Amino acid sequence: MSTLRARGTARGLPEWDRCAVMGVVNVTPDSFSDGGRWFDTTAAIKHGLELVATGADLVDVGGESTRPGATRVDEDEELRRVVPVVRGLAAEGVTVSVDTMRASVARRAVEAGAVLVNDVSGGLADPEMVPSVAAAEVAFVVMHWRGFSDNMNSLAVYDDVVAEVLAELRARLAAVIEGGVDPERIIVDPGLGFAKQAPHDLALVAHLADLRALGHPLLVAASRKRFLGHILAADGAPPPPARERDAATAAVSAIAAHEGAWAVRVHDVRATADAVRVARAVEGAL
Template sequence: MLHLLPTQFAAAPFAYPDGAVARLAGGMLWFAAYEVLGDGPRRIVPVADVASLGERAQRLHARVVAPRPAWTLGARTLRFDQPLVAGILNVTPDSFSDGGAHAGDPAGAAAAGVAMAAAGAAVVDVGGESTRPGAPLVWEEDEARRVAPVVERLAAAGTLVSIDTRKAPVMEAALAAGAAIVNDVSALHWDGRALAVVARTGAPVVLMHSPDPSKGPHGGSGYRDVVTEVLDWLEARIQAVVAAGVARDRIMIDPGIGFGKSLTDNLALVDALAAFHGLGCPIMLGASRKRMIGALDNEAPVERRLGGSIALALAGAAAGVQLLRVHDVADTVQALRVWRGLRDRALAPS
């Protein structure tokens, strides 16, 4: 299926003739051309000529350039016209990144989440089950007991919370405790009740790609073309979720870096992140501290992957990603502030 990858980004869009550049998803980036994917040989087509590619290309272009509506979540509003940070808060005993630092300590976990918000996280993403390869399945009642007290404390402190789970009862418990967003690594596939929970509550949802989410997040047997296959899968999943009663403008997508994908696959997806704007939804990128960083840097252990995590976050920002899911909130927020300062200056005519 045809997809469009925005390219030839314009540092100074005001210097181009009218119609020669387009704004990416209502954000801070402008581009002058598309690379055409999944429809024969890859080729570059100027933005002004996108109509020559047919009706599907015109629909994709309309999605690419459309501003993403903000999410109003109680007293909070999450805007998508610049990259934001979601801080990762694990309350598991077996997290790959923090060794269970907050397991069994709701007050301490909540304090850590509040500190993330104070450091600039727009959202704190709370999870009670590890999704690392080989991690054991957690019974849904145990997972709910882990996350609900933390979510309740964070919400009471005014922190915007997402719940990272694939189980309907955990979603319900967390939403009742004050969570506002559901983040599901199975894209609402794992638990047959989950889609109904999201549709009934109206909570925004993050749909993440994995090759076979009904069996777990790390299955799969490889790809012929990882970028177009992940795009096709997410496009079909969005359609199914919308058909079940979830508003399209309450859906965010995540390409699932590190989930059932090789290093080569992950690099290809990061390089093609801008193509995911063609799905018409905000994008989350979760690449913080992941295995691909160690693979590219002499097997650097988790605690020595900050530089790589920042590099991937900035690659996401440069592709128009709206939400960056990270462990190192303060460092990432600082990097994004510098990135935004550079973009603000570039967008201002001399």
């Protein structure tokens, strides 16, 4: 079986002939890399359209920061941030994903035009999420997750991170499917940076083939994350700021594309769009 066929896609989503590029629109004041830049609805919609113009295949809209240490926003505020942006982008023909842990926000976003629910908790944060996604018949990202952002660093304890993440994802996938979500609508995400230290993230990137063996399309979200900062930091120097990690992000995107990932989720689209196209061209030359 070729890498292209093995990559797959979730039912209800477009099919691309390569690893897709998911652009990020954070409608938040406090996200780790670009909080506040797109907090205004009009600015957020404009940014989403710019991401598409520079190579994004779909756009992920979120209204709640999940950076380490972040506290949650209330439901009404998350709805106020997210729904108008989803509606505006969907009206322009953009394939829209909603990044939320709340079933109510997911439902409203789907009504506004979202076709994918990207829940970093994989349905664990809100018991209504799985039945809501099942009823809506939309694609669903099941990410590896151990707890909320305010204490997830304390949960980054593993004897064998690859084996444990795989086991926990298998258990979560079984629960989501038992809860009524169509298995063909499920996408898997290893949760880089969530309850993981830099060596854990690197080990997971090195074993993307094991994650693909779970049998679902794979989303890799490494963009600007701490482990890249640790790699880039000179001896004794602090890691470079998040916005200076885009070349490193593109490198991971190329690796993920080569390993058969369905999509990569990134803040800066252009370099990654180039990277996945090069990976596809190399794949086609085999």
